[in-house]
Amino acid sequence: MTKDRQNDKGRKMTKDKMEYLPIIGIEVHVELKTKSKMFCGCSANHFGVAPNTHTCPVCLGLAGALPVPNKKAIDWCILIGLALNCEINNESKFDRKNYFYPDLPKGYQISQYDQPFCQKGRLVIARSEATKQSLKIATTRNDGSRNDIKTIGITRVHMEEDTGKLVHDKTEASLIDFNRSGVPLVEIVTEPDINSVEEAITYLKKIQQIVRYLDVSDCDMEKGSMRCEVNISLAACGKRLNRPNREKCFLNLPKYKVEVKNINSFKFVKKAIEYEIRRQTEILEAGKIPVQETRGFSEKTGRTFSQRTKEAAHDYRYFPEPDIPPFTNLKSKILDLKSQLPELPDRKMERFIKEYSLSEDNALRITTTLAMANYFEAAVNKNKSLAKQIANLIINQKVDVNKVKPEEIAKMINQQKSNIISDQNYLIKIIDVILKNNSNATADYKKGKQEAVGFLIGQVMRETKGKADAQIVRKILIEKLNY
Amino acid sequence: MLNQVKWDMNLNELSIREALKGLKEKEFSCEELVQACLARIKAVDNKIKAFITVCDKEALAEAEKADELIKSDPQIFEKKPLLGIPMAIKDNFCTKGIKTTASSKVLENYLPVYDATVVKKLKEAGAIILGKTNMDAWAHGSSTETSDFFTTRNPWDLSRLPGGSSGGSAAAVAADMTIFAIGSETAGSIRQPAAWCGVTGFKPTYGRVSRYGVIAMCSSTDSPGPITKTVEDAALILKNLAGKDKHDATSVDRKVPDFKLKDFNIKNLKIGVPQQYFLKDMDKEVIDQIKQQIQFFEKLGAKIISVNLVNPKYSVAVYTVIQRSEVSSNLARYDGIRYGQQRTSFGTEAKRRIMLGTYTLSAGYYDQYYLKAQKARTLIIKDFEQVFKKVDILVSATAPTPALELGAWEKSPMFGELMDILVEASSLAGLPGISLPCGFTKNGLPIGMQIIGPQFSEELLLKTGDFYQEVTNWYKRKPSLSS
Numbered sequence: 033m034t035k036d037r038q039n040d041k042g043r044k045m046t047k048d049k050m051e052y053l054p055i056i057g058i059e060v061h062v063e064l065k066t067k068s069k070m071f072c073g074c075s076a077n078h079f080g081v082a083p084n085t086h087t088c089p090v091c092l093g094l095a096g097a098l099p100v101p102n103k104k105a106i107d108w109c110i111l112i113g114l115a116l117n118c119e120i121n122n123e124s125k126f127d128r129k130n131y132f133y134p135d136l137p138k139g140y141q142i143s144q145y146d147q148p149f150c151q152k153g154r155l156v157i158a159r160s161e162a163t164k165q166s167l168k169i170a171t172t173r174n175d176g177s178r179n180d181i182k183t184i185g186i187t188r189v190h191m192e193e194d195t196g197k198l199v200h201d202k203t204e205a206s207l208i209d210f211n212r213s214g215v216p217l218v219e220i221v222t223e224p225d226i227n228s229v230e231e232a233i234t235y236l237k238k239i240q241q242i243v244r245y246l247d248v249s250d251c252d253m254e255k256g257s258m259r260c261e262v263n264i265s266l267a268a269c270g271k272r273l274n275r276p277n278r279e280k281c282f283l284n285l286p287k288y289k290v291e292v293k294n295i296n297s298f299k300f301v302k303k304a305i306e307y308e309i310r311r312q313t314e315i316l317e318a319g320k321i322p323v324q325e326t327r328g329f330s331e332k333t334g335r336t337f338s339q340r341t342k343e344a345a346h347d348y349r350y351f352p353e354p355d356i357p358p359f360t361n362l363k364s365k366i367l368d369l370k371s372q373l374p375e376l377p378d379r380k381m382e383r384f385i386k387e388y389s390l391s392e393d394n395a396l397r398i399t400t401t402l403a404m405a406n407y408f409e410a411a412v413n414k415n416k417s418l419a420k421q422i423a424n425l426i427i428n429q430k431v432d433v434n435k436v437k438p439e440e441i442a443k444m445i446n447q448q449k450s451n452i453i454s455d456q457n458y459l460i461k462i463i464d465v466i467l468k469n470n471s472n473a474t475a476d477y478k479k480g481k482q483e484a485v486g487f488l489i490g491q492v493m494r495e496t497k498g499k500a501d502a503q504i505v506r507k508i509l510i511e512k513l514n515y
Numbered sequence: 516m517l518n519q520v521k522w523d524m525n526l527n528e529l530s531i532r533e534a535l536k537g538l539k540e541k542e543f544s545c546e547e548l549v550q551a552c553l554a555r556i557k558a559v560d561n562k563i564k565a566f567i568t569v570c571d572k573e574a575l576a577e578a579e580k581a582d583e584l585i586k587s588d589p590q591i592f593e594k595k596p597l598l599g600i601p602m603a604i605k606d607n608f609c610t611k612g613i614k615t616t617a618s619s620k621v622l623e624n625y626l627p628v629y630d631a632t633v634v635k636k637l638k639e640a641g642a643i644i645l646g647k648t649n650m651d652a653w654a655h656g657s658s659t660e661t662s663d664f665f666t667t668r669n670p671w672d673l674s675r676l677p678g679g680s681s682g683g684s685a686a687a688v689a690a691d692m693t694i695f696a697i698g699s700e701t702a703g704s705i706r707q708p709a710a711w712c713g714v715t716g717f718k719p720t721y722g723r724v725s726r727y728g729v730i731a732m733c734s735s736t737d738s739p740g741p742i743t744k745t746v747e748d749a750a751l752i753l754k755n756l757a758g759k760d761k762h763d764a765t766s767v768d769r770k771v772p773d774f775k776l777k778d779f780n781i782k783n784l785k786i787g788v789p790q791q792y793f794l795k796d797m798d799k800e801v802i803d804q805i806k807q808q809i810q811f812f813e814k815l816g817a818k819i820i821s822v823n824l825v826n827p828k829y830s831v832a833v834y835t836v837i838q839r840s841e842v843s844s845n846l847a848r849y850d851g852i853r854y855g856q857q858r859t860s861f862g863t864e865a866k867r868r869i870m871l872g873t874y875t876l877s878a879g880y881y882d883q884y885y886l887k888a889q890k891a892r893t894l895i896i897k898d899f900e901q902v903f904k905k906v907d908i909l910v911s912a913t914a915p916t917p918a919l920e921l922g923a924w925e926k927s928p929m930f931g932e933l934m935d936i937l938v939e940a941s942s943l944a945g946l947p948g949i950s951l952p953c954g955f956t957k958n959g960l961p962i963g964m965q966i967i968g969p970q971f972s973e974e975l976l977l978k979t980g981d982f983y984q985e986v987t988n989w990y991k992r993k994p995s996l997s998s
Contacts, residue, residue, distance in 0.1 A: 089629050090762075093848040095622065095855075096609045096631055096728040100764045130844055130876070139847020208852070349876035351885060354734035354841055356764050 052266035052316065054309055055286060056226035060239055062112070062218045062249045063194065063257040064105050069214035070193040071099030071142060078211035079255060083199075091214035093137025098355050101126070105216035106149065106191060108248040110362070110369050112218055113150025113189040115242050115376055120366055124149050125358035126191075129348040135196040135208055143219075145350040148190035149362070155184045155222075155242075156378065157234045184235055185223030192217050218249075224263065229305045233298055236260060241377050245402045253297050262292045262305060265322070266312050288324040292336055295329045304329045307336055380405055388412065388419035397427050410438035418445050454501040456508065459492070462500075463508050466491045477513050485509060526551035528691045528993070531600055531748040538585060538599050539592055545581040545599035545643075548694075549574050552601045552645055556692045559996050563668050565677075565687040567606050568614050569646040574601065577643045584641075591641075597755060598641030603693040605684045606647040607654055608739070609728040610634050613644065617730045618662035619652040620860040621849050631728020632760045633697060633739050640755045645693050648683030652862050653846065654699065654732040656680050657707055657934040660924040661864040668921075669712060670994040671960055675918040678708030679931075684742045685712040690996055695752060696742040701733045702834050702942035703914075703935030705740045706950040710913035710963020713952045715980070715990065716742045717749040720970045721945030722767040724753075725760030731845040733838040734765075736942045745990060746951065746980035750774040753973060772974045779978040782816035787906030789824040792937055797915040804954040804962045805912045812910070815986065820906050825898045830940040831932045833895065836875050836888035837943070843872025867928065896944045903969040908979060911937055913950040913963035941967045949976045952989040961989075 069076045072090035089097035110120055127145035158181060196213040198206050220239060226232050240258060243251040251258040265286035292308060295301050308327075315322045327336040352358070375383070377399050384395040384405075399405045408426055412419045422441055425431045431441060453459060466488060467474060477484040485506065492505045526548045529537065537543050553571050560566055581599040584591045592598055604610060607617040609627035611634075616622045630638065638644075651661040659667045659682025667682045669675040670690040677686040681698030685708035688696050698705040700718040709716025717740045724739045731737060741752035751774075759768040788809055793802055813819045846869055851857040861869070875884035902909070914934060924930045932939070941948050946967055953964035968976045984990050 092853060094609075094629075094853075095615070095617070095625065095627065095730045095848070096607075098727050098731075098763050098765075100762060128844055130847060132847065132850065134850075134852055137848060137853060139850060140844055347878045349844075349873065349878075349881070351840060351844070351876055351881070354765075355731075 050317065051269045052309075052313055053269045054227055054229075054305070055224045055265050055267050056228075056232055056305070057224040057263040058222050058226060058232060058235060059261045059263070060220045060236070061259040062220065062239075062243055062251055063259075064108050064216040064218060065249050065257070066102055066105050066108070066216055068102060070102050070105055070191070070216035071214055074214065076215045078197075078209075078215060081211050083207075083209035083211060086211045087213070091137070092210055093139070093213075099142055099353075101356055102216060106359075107365070107369060108216075108246070109149050109189060109191045109218045110365060111246055111248060111372060112220070112243065113153060114366070114370055114373055115246060116150070116153035116155055116186045116189060116220070118150035118153030118186060118189055120150055120362055121147055122363045123147060123358065123360050124362055126353040126356045127350045128353050129192075129350060131346075131348055133195070134206065135198050135213070137196065137210065137213055141193060141195065142353055142356070143192035144190035148188045150189035151187065153186035153189065155186060155235065155238060156181045157184060157231065157238055158182075182225075182231065184225045184231075187221040187223050189218060189220050192219060229302055229309075232262065232305055233302055236298060236301060238377075241400070245374055245377060247374075247402070256296075260295060260301065262295070262301065262308075263289050264292065264305060264308050264312070265289050266309065266316060268316070288322055290322060290324065290336075291326045293326060293328055293339070296331070300329060300331060303334045304336055307334060311336070374402060384408075388416060388423070390420060390423055394420075394423045394427060398423050404433070407433055407438050411441040413439065413442060415442045415446075418442055421445055451499055452501045453496055453499045454504055456504065459496075459500060459505060460508060462492055462495055463505065463512065466495065467509075467512060474513060485513070525691070527555045527694070529694060530744045531597070531695055531751055532745070534600055534694050535592070535597075541585070545578040545585065546575065548599060549578040549601050549643060549645070552693055555690070556645070559670075559690055560692060562673055562996070563670055563686050563690055563692075564665050565648050565667050565683040565690065565692060566603070566646045567616060567618065567649050567664060567683070570613060570644055573613075574643050574645050581641060581643065595639070595641030596751070597637065600642045601645045601694050602637060602642045603645050603648050603684055603687040603696040604634065605650050605681050605696070605698045607650060607699060607730040607732075608634055608647075608697060609730070610644060610647065613647060615647065615730075616664075617653050618650045618659075618664060619862065619865065620663045621851075621856045621858070622854075623663075623856065623860075625855055627728075629728065631739075632725035632762060633756055634728065636755055637697070637752075648681070648687055648696065650683055651680035651704075651864070651931075653730070653842070653865050653868075654680040654701055654704055655842070655864045655868055655931070656924060657703055657931040658919070658924045659683060659708070660921070661862060663860075663862050666921060669918045670996055671713060672918065672958070675920050675960070676711065676923060678711035678914070678918065678934075680704040680708075681716075681742060682708045682712075685709050685714055685716065688712070688714045688742050688744060689994060691993065695744070695748055697739065697752075698742045699729055699732075699737060699739045700938075700942065701736050701738075701838060703931075703938035705738075705742060706938050706948055706963070706965055707914050707935060709742055709950040710952075710965070711918040711961065713955075713961030713963075713989075713992065713994070714742055714744060715746055715749050715952070715984075716740070716950045716963075717746075717753060717973075717977075718942070718948045719753060719757065719973055720767075720947045721942075722765050723769075723947070723971070723973065724756045725758075725763040725766045727760055727762035727766075731841075733841045734845060735837065735841060736834075736945070738942075738945075746949070746977055746984050747776060749949070750776055750977045750981070753977070757973075767971075769971060774974055774977055776978050776981040779982050781812070781979075781982060784812075784817040784908070784979065785906040786812055786817050786819050787822040787902055787909045788819060789822050789902075789909055789911060791824050791826045792909075792911035794827070794915055794936065797912065798917060798956075800956045801912050801914075801916065801962050805910070805964055808953050808964050809910060811987075812983075822902050822906060822909070824902060824909075825895060825940070827936050827940055829891065830895060830943055831929070831936055833888045833891045834935075834939040834943055835871075835929070835932055836884050837892065839868045839872035840876045840885045840888075841872070843869045843876065892943050895940050899941070899944045899946060899969070907968070907975060908972070909967040911965055911967075913937060913965040917956050917958075917960035917962055938965065945970060947971070947973050947976055949980050951980050951983060952992070953983075953987070954989055955992070 128140040130140040194215040196210040608631040658676040659679040684696035684698040689712035705716040757771040760766045950963040
């Protein structure tokens with residue numbers, strides 16, 4: 033047992049503990065809300081639909097059926113890639129990912145392997161959301177010039193099809209519903225750049241916001257139109273984190289990776305990551321290495337549990353899909369698709385701060401959804417001076433955006449304004465009367481009691497039934513009182 | 516000839532052209548035509564065993580409808596150019612409501628819920644399904660011996676094989692059990708049985724005819740095509756089959772020519788004779804007969820040019836690897852969950868191919884097998900391209916031997932590939948090819964000659980073949996089967 037050391041101030045220090053930095057990568061699957069499925073004309077809508085009613089030979093994997101790619105889905109995948117600053121490959125193709133599972137009717141999933149539509153992108157998240165700890169340690173992966181942002185690398189954005197859904201009934205039989213089989217999925221994969229729970233949640237919320245801005249998916253975790261898998265391991269960072277040993281973290285990159293699946297909400301993502309960090313820390317502190325495996329998450333217990341061993345590279349025997357000719361000249365689509373990109377949340381927020389003089393917080397909140405941002409701008413229209421007020425009204429829900437048309441808002445405000453009495457001559461007359469009748473208040477003010485002004489303003493407001501312009505009244509009163 | 520008393524006419528021996536003429540001129544009814552075919556099937560198919568399923572009731576019902584149309588609508592043949600013509604369909608084409616087995620126990624009771632595009636087009640054109648024909652199970656073979664049900668016999672010599680995998684279709688045409696048949700070719704499966712059975716077999720350019728509804732074997736080479744008594748008939752069928760299909764992403768959007776045959780001058784033709792296609796182990800009678808036909812072409816005015824092609828033995832390895840890789844994936848959907856029997860019902864040859872194909876795609880082997888084979892395939896494609904700069908078409912034997920005896924398949928695990936050695940390269944390159952009867956051995960076995968052209972040169976091949984059949988009589992000879 034080592035003796036507790038003392039620092040130079042004579043304070044007892046606990047034995048130096050190894051600090052670990054979470055190394056997290058996230059895979060998000062986004063279910064596109066195209067009308068039809070990825071490779072056939074069946075309706076892609078499967079939520080709340082009677083089982084096996086949106087199927088055909090193709091998505092059922094019947095003998096002789098062939099896939100025909102959904103052009104719109106591909107355009108939307110590239111759109112997502114562009115929104116995430118990805119490079120769009122000029123040539124791309126589909127590949128077969130071969131494995132057996134009852135919800136995979138063809139015995140292979142049509143996906144993309146080595147030539148995805150999009151790769152090498154990045155997503156920036158704001159510093160206030162990224163923790164100090166990971167910023168200090170992980171700055172080698174940041175855009176080094178600014179320390180108020182963190183950049184998450186996007187490895188790739190690619191297209192694939194969804195599987196059917198397994199339903200376990202009371203008799204312990206497994207039933208398969210193929211309504212979901214063949215629905216288009218876009219997979220977004222990050223580099224292992226995420227270093228904390230907070231960053232992970234921020235990243236997920238950002239992706240959701242962007243995808244919803246693009247209006248290509250409902251991106252709803254509860255409904256399954258947004259799914260995520262978290263790859264997490266811990267890197268040994270040396271002792272005493274407040275003197276970060278940056279190089280050590282990256283020299284000691286973990287030799288294992290745990291994949292956590294089946295997490296259905298942001299809340300559970302937080303719980304799952306926190307649990308995994310604790311679990312893996314315990315194992316590492318005991319001198320062992322966590323098993324490389326896939327784990328599920330239990331909502332009941334808040335813990336992860338082992339599902340199967342994840343080999344370093346599962347043998348899916350990928351090969352190019354022979355039933356779908358490869359794509360060439362994709363770069364020619366970029367201009368057209370770029371023009372379809374809406375102004376994305378970050379840009380919009382910056383513009384709102386500049387153009388409408390909104391506070392950073394208000395700009396952030398008013399751009400939460402594209403609908404709200406558009407409503408705001410429609411409401412402001414040419415009345416830029418009212419922008420702040422309008423923003424406040426909307427954010428504080430003082431106006432029902434579902435009932436009130438945006439054009440009405442400016443009118444409402446101006447209406448209120450026009451009721452305000454700002455005619456100085458008129459006000460002076462009233463103020464003179466008030467002053468005459470409230471000599472005590474005047475005397476109080478002269479003695480130094482500032483509250484007297486408030487009292488006097490109140491009297492004026494009462495007299496004008498609240499319609500006087502309070503700013504002007506205050507100005508006049510003070511002038512007269514000081515006179 | 517056609518004015519004889521109805522009962523003496525062997526209507527089943529007619530070609531499509533003759534049958535159409537007879538129906539249009541009301542020499543006989545469609546019902547009589549179908550009856551004649553059914554009677555022939557009844558008389559000889561117990562010896563030949565070309566059919567797995569005979570749809571006698573349905574065919575006669577369709578015949579009745581056809582006769583009604585012919586009576587009531589004088590323009591009907593313009594709307595339905597194949598009205599009333601009985602056809603036999605290889606059992607790997609999905610036929611709605613009619614058992615479709617691919618000659619495998621796995622699908623022994625499978626009823627498709629949709630028609631293959633080829634079937635749909637032929638039905639719309641008015642053709643009548645007589646039944647489904649026997650084949651090598653899953654099209655894995657060149658003899659029809661690997662059928663899980665029974666082996667078809669060659670009508671020219673019942674102790675011999677009809678070739679494969681479209682053996683049943685070829686035998687049915689040769690024995691006049693049908694007016695025409697539909698087959699499919701991955702590498703030789705139309706041309707080789709046509710050669711062994713002394714009939715005309717046409718493999719279109721890959722992508723010319725839709726594969727939708729054809730049980731997939733090697734997705735990147737599978738080509739559905741007609742097996743007929745004359746080249747003229749093949750042209751007529753091809754005209755009705757070709758065209759872009761929205762259900763098949765690999766079908767080509769290219770104008771379907773009229774395939775007008777008569778406008779042809781042999782003196783403008785440059786025929787390439789690939790020296791490498793006279794193999795050492797080839798049957799001497801076959802070699803001699805082919806050489807005679809080439810001299811015959813020369814006498815008629817064609818220019819004969821000796822050319823060099825990559826030795827066909829290399830295409831055997833390339834084809835074997837690519838085909839088995841795709842097969843291993845294409846057969847994955849037969850898991851017995853949604854339809855069909857369990858995977859243990861696969862026959863020996865199917866199991867062999869699945870195992871080999873899985874191996875050639877597996878991690879660590881993909882590069883040296885599948886990838887390398889695809890690269891070599893590009894060389895084969897370029898090889899043909901350079902040869903077609905010098906010549907218009909290539910002529911050679913279709914198969915290295917005439918029909919072999921039963922049991923041949925078991926003697927060599929690479930039997931199919933060796934039988935198809937002269938057709939694999941052109942299949943890998945997606946080229947069209949036609950096999951025509953061009954003579955007989957001393958034992959009376961048919962010898963087939965093939966004509967290969969560049970992609971989409973179907974019209975030239977058909978014109979050349981039709982011209983050949985105008986100046987020769989081989990195609991008219993029939994096997995002597997006692998009824």
